[in-house]
Amino acid sequence: MLKGLFGRVTNLIRGRANLDEELMAELEVALIEADVPVSVAVNLVQEARDRAEQDHITDGDGLLQLLRNIIRRMMTPYEQPLNESLTPPTVILMLGVNGTGKTTTIAKLAHSYQQAGNQVMMVAADTFRAAAIEQLEIWAQRVGCDIVKQKFGSDPGAVVYDALQAARARGTDVVIIDTAGRLHTKHNLMAELVKITRVIERELGRPADEKLLVLDATTGQNALNQGREFHSAVGLTGLVLAKLDSTAKGGVALSLVSELQVPIKLIGLGEKLGDLMAFSAAQFADAMLEG
Ligand SMILES: Nc1nc2c(ncn2[C@@H]2O[C@H](COP(=O)(O)OP(=O)(O)OP(=O)(O)O)[C@@H](O)[C@H]2O)c(=O)[nH]1
Ligand SMILES: [Mg+2]
Incomplete structure (x- = not known):
């Protein structure tokens, strides 16, 4: 499902009989074009060059394997499982600007926990759009899980408060909270999200077990900017890279971890309930540079 995230890089190198400086320069450009940040691309190529010399690797296929190893090692610290609370419920706050894939990811995650x-x-704390509540209801029905909601326009903090009370009363294991991706202003949005995190902290006596930012992997630099903003507002515990099935620019993952140093907990690979996977550094590196 996950493959060819570095299509151009792979095609450039595969089958080459020897490695010259021209190829290494082209490799750097291809990495940057796949959304790898310039500084990371420069380091990757330098490390590949050094190791190729050390290990007497002289052809393209050997170089591909080298790059896979380097990327896997770079990404391994950012491969971490979802935090779960020892005292239920585990509370997962799903964040992200509109259209990145929050609601779909919630449905997939709910399905996998069920x-x-x-x-x-599920908790419908995106009260800004009436359709957002309806969408979540449809998913809850499909998944066959509980949902807590209030009227369109109600206070999201109050919805979350009610939901946590209900979850305790019902012995719920996992609470997954949908939030707005857009309000009248960005400032309002961030203020509201911070308020929700406070309600959770007050009710649980600890922060949410996960504060996950859902990013659209096809958006490159925008994803990075969103990552910075949300992280500084609420302190993220993890990232979800949605729509990795729709991009040949997997470099955004390298860019995100090197900049934010936040783990990638999940990846989205399509629109169906089963299209969610835990992030694996090894699988990711293999998919980026297919053999
Ligand atoms: N190909 C692909 N499409 C996805 C993936 N995740 C979500 N989508 C699609 O992206 C679109 C937006 O997804 P939503 O889950 O509604 O996004 P959202 O962040 O909740 O959006 P708002 O509620 O408008 O803020 C939908 O058409 C989804 O089917 C994925 O992993 N791969
Ligand atoms: Mg939504």
């Missing part, structure tokens, strides 16, 4: 035998509750 399949594993957990009792799941």
